[in-house]
Amino acid sequence: MNTYSWALRSLRHPLDFFYDFPLIDRKKKLLYAGIIILCAVAARVISLLITGFALQTQAPYQVSVPVEAMWIIVPWLTWSVSSWGVSTIVDGEGKFIDILATSAFVFVPYIPLSLGIAGLSNLMTLNFDYDTTGNPNTLYVSMLVFMYLYLFLQLFLHVKVLHDFEFKRTFWVIVLSIIGMFIIWFVGLLLFGLINQAISFVITVYKEIMFRR
Amino acid sequence: MKKTIRTLLLASLSLTLMLLALPVSAKSPYPGYVYDPNQRTPASVNGYQYSDSIDGYQLPTGPFDTIEDLFVADDDTIYIVDSGNNRIVRIDKNKNVLLTFGDQEGKGLLNTPKGVFVAKNGEIYVADTGNRRIVHYDAKGSFIQEFLKPDSPLLGKDFIFSPSKVVVDKRGYLFVVSEGASQGLLQISPEGRFAGFFGANHLKWSLGRFLVKLIATKEQKDQMASEKPPEFSNLFEDTEGFYYTTSVGIHINQVKRLSTVGVDILNGDGEGGSKEENTYGDYDLPTINYTPAFESFVDVTVSPDGLITALDSVTGKVFQYNQIKTMLFVFGGIGDQNGLFQAPSSIAETQDGTIYVADKGRNRIDRFKTTPFGDKVHEASLLHTDGRYLQALPIWKEVLRMNANYTFGYSGIGMALVKQENYLEAMRYFKLGKDKYGYSDALARYRKVFLRQHFGQIAFGVIGLYLAWKIGRFMYRKKKTGERKLHGKAAKEGLNG
Numbered sequence: 263m264n265t266y267s268w269a270l271r272s273l274r275h276p277l278d279f280f281y282d283f284p285l286i287d288r289k290k291k292l293l294y295a296g297i298i299i300l301c302a303v304a305a306r307v308i309s310l311l312i313t314g315f316a317l318q319t320q321a322p323y324q325v326s327v328p329v330e331a332m333w334i335i336v337p338w339l340t341w342s343v344s345s346w347g348v349s350t351i352v353d354g355e356g357k358f359i360d361i362l363a364t365s366a367f368v369f370v371p372y373i374p375l376s377l378g379i380a381g382l383s384n385l386m387t388l389n390f391d392y393d394t395t396g397n398p399n400t401l402y403v404s405m406l407v408f409m410y411l412y413l414f415l416q417l418f419l420h421v422k423v424l425h426d427f428e429f430k431r432t433f434w435v436i437v438l439s440i441i442g443m444f445i446i447w448f449v450g451l452l453l454f455g456l457i458n459q460a461i462s463f464v465i466t467v468y469k470e471i472m473f474r475r
Numbered sequence: 476m477k478k479t480i481r482t483l484l485l486a487s488l489s490l491t492l493m494l495l496a497l498p499v500s501a502k503s504p505y506p507g508y509v510y511d512p513n514q515r516t517p518a519s520v521n522g523y524q525y526s527d528s529i530d531g532y533q534l535p536t537g538p539f540d541t542i543e544d545l546f547v548a549d550d551d552t553i554y555i556v557d558s559g560n561n562r563i564v565r566i567d568k569n570k571n572v573l574l575t576f577g578d579q580e581g582k583g584l585l586n587t588p589k590g591v592f593v594a595k596n597g598e599i600y601v602a603d604t605g606n607r608r609i610v611h612y613d614a615k616g617s618f619i620q621e622f623l624k625p626d627s628p629l630l631g632k633d634f635i636f637s638p639s640k641v642v643v644d645k646r647g648y649l650f651v652v653s654e655g656a657s658q659g660l661l662q663i664s665p666e667g668r669f670a671g672f673f674g675a676n677h678l679k680w681s682l683g684r685f686l687v688k689l690i691a692t693k694e695q696k697d698q699m700a701s702e703k704p705p706e707f708s709n710l711f712e713d714t715e716g717f718y719y720t721t722s723v724g725i726h727i728n729q730v731k732r733l734s735t736v737g738v739d740i741l742n743g744d745g746e747g748g749s750k751e752e753n754t755y756g757d758y759d760l761p762t763i764n765y766t767p768a769f770e771s772f773v774d775v776t777v778s779p780d781g782l783i784t785a786l787d788s789v790t791g792k793v794f795q796y797n798q799i800k801t802m803l804f805v806f807g808g809i810g811d812q813n814g815l816f817q818a819p820s821s822i823a824e825t826q827d828g829t830i831y832v833a834d835k836g837r838n839r840i841d842r843f844k845t846t847p848f849g850d851k852v853h854e855a856s857l858l859h860t861d862g863r864y865l866q867a868l869p870i871w872k873e874v875l876r877m878n879a880n881y882t883f884g885y886s887g888i889g890m891a892l893v894k895q896e897n898y899l900e901a902m903r904y905f906k907l908g909k910d911k912y913g914y915s916d917a918l919a920r921y922r923k924v925f926l927r928q929h930f931g932q933i934a935f936g937v938i939g940l941y942l943a944w945k946i947g948r949f950m951y952r953k954k955k956t957g958e959r960k961l962h963g964k965a966a967k968e969g970l971n972g
Binding site: 314315316318321385387388 | 513902905906909911912914915916918919922
């Protein structure tokens with residue numbers, strides 16, 4: 263089975279997919295997950311580029327591929343780490359590599375849906391019912407909401423099947439994992455800031471010394 | 476021989492002088508810009524150019540000291556509040572002094588006045604801030620009456636009457652900006668009675684303040700610095716009898732147009748409270764000592780055509796908007812060159828469109844005249860706001876020829892194309908003008924027309940697809956069931972055999 267058929271399986275029979283996929287070869291697992299992530303990044307960039315002018319949040323020339331890639335890859339990696347940490351504490355069965363690989367497949371519905379919604383947005387207009395500044399079309403917003411709900415459902419099934427949890431525990435693991443994600447981001451930003459300060463301190467000291475030499 | 480040398484010298488001297496003078500008169504000390512709908516600042520051609528200054532040194536009045544306010548009367552004469560010299564100076568456009576008053580002993584003696592208003596009949600009202608009163612003079616500058624702090628329980632005990640700006644309506648009611656009064660404009664009747672507050676600014680609801688109010692005791696509340704609604708800094712009466720105001724201490728809706736009942740009709744303040752939040756002035760102010768500068772709109776003037784020109788004393792810039800709040804031009808700034816200000820305090824406009832900016836730091840009044848580009852934009856903008864898009868079309872084209880970065884021009888052409896029912900081309904122009912609302916409108920119309928024109932094809936297409944799907948599914952099932960039957964037979968036979 264190739265990436266495409268695995269992706270199709272994750273849409274048609276998500277419960278079977280999340281059970282079967284971790285059983286395949288370790289190298290193949292990572293390869294397929296990587297391809298899915300690349301496709302998701304591509305879908306995000308393309309959907310931003312082709313969204314109708316009226317509903318655009320950024321002009322095409324403002325879209326930056328590295329930044330948009332970050333919006334997919336960083337949540338994916340931090341989710342994997344944080345979810346692995348939480349589920350291991352509460353006796354989940356999944357291994358880190360399985361979490362990493364299957365959580366990438368959570369993005370599968372994102373690829374066609376984001377492109378489809380972006381394509382359809384070219385036919386949609388702003389809503390002027392309530393005031394003159396215009397709100398995004400209700401249909402457009404509800405389509406986006408539907409997409410994210412679908413992604414969340416896939417995420418839920420991914421946790422549930424992979425660790426063999428019951429409903430309630432799955433829910434709490436997800437909540438805790440999301441909190442964990444935020445903690446990771448916070449610490450990351452903190453470290454970034456501190457390192458930045460440290461480096462600039464060293465540079466300043468060096469400059470001062472060179473100036474007074 | 477001597478004569479020729481002298482002529483040569485003179486000629487060369489005048490030539491150098493001419494060469495020196497030329498670039499100065501043709502250049503602005505700053506590049507022009509306007510904000511596009513994405514709040515970016517593409518370079519633009521300047522719409523106003525510094526022309527000359529009115530300085531007290533060249534006038535029989537002697538130098539000015541701290542000019543606080545300017546007022547242009549209907550006959551285009553200019554009233555200058557020369558606050559430091561405690562007088563009002565009236566001059567005409569050609570810098571002839573017509574009248575000086577307020578500094579003579581008597582009842583009409585002023586003490587740091589900050590505002591002046593001239594009624595239609597030529598009578599003059601001065602906000603005599605230092606004496607905490609408003610003085611009413613006749614057209615010659617002789618004292619008629621004074622308005623002291625009105626006596627009213629509504630004002631409260633601690634109210635300090637410190638009038639800084641004044642406007643008088645047709646009935647003779649005074650509308651007064653009192654410094655530090657956050658309740659709004661004071662309305663004073665012709666008899667000097669307090670007639671209520673007018674058009675107050677409101678504080679936005681905030682969760683933090685709500686919680687504090689809920690929890691804190693009375694003593695704690697008294698200790699805290701109470702948050703007051705932003706106060707008015709200036710007001711201007713337009714030709715239709717509406718009041719334009721400027722407010723300080725807020726980042727949104729700093730300029731308002733108050734109707735006769737005190738409702739802001741510029742920023743869409745409807746029955747259910749304002750929904751629109753318009754930012755006037757610069758979006759990103761420079762950061763000074765780690766705190767971002769806070770703009771401070773100190774004066775506004777409105778032309779008979781409805782062009783709103785507001786002055787921000789922090790950036791020293793003058794911002795001009797049309798009636799639909801589109802920014803047309805930005806000019807001025809803080810600096811020493813001509814065309815920049817040290818401490819701008821007031822702005823006024825004469826009938827011919829010349830803008831006067833009082834600089835109380837340099838104690839002179841700078842005059843700005845429109846450039847050819849500015850004239851074109853004004854002409855097109857006026858037609859545009861009147862809804863005469865087709866007449867504006869050729870002028871917008873000329874505007875864009877002079878300045879291809881002017882996004883408002885593209886929107887204007889888009890509107891004209893919508894009127895011509897050329898929706899696809901209109902969409903293209905709205906895209907160039909970064910105008911999402913115009914684009915959305917044109918798209919909606921185009922969609923409707925397209926669906927109407929191609930209704931037959933679309934309907935048949937949908938029906939055809941549906942039928943094809945049904946038939947295809949039917950065939951597929953039939954084939955499958957046939958196969959299953961065959962398989963079943965084969966299996967049975969296999970078992971039996």
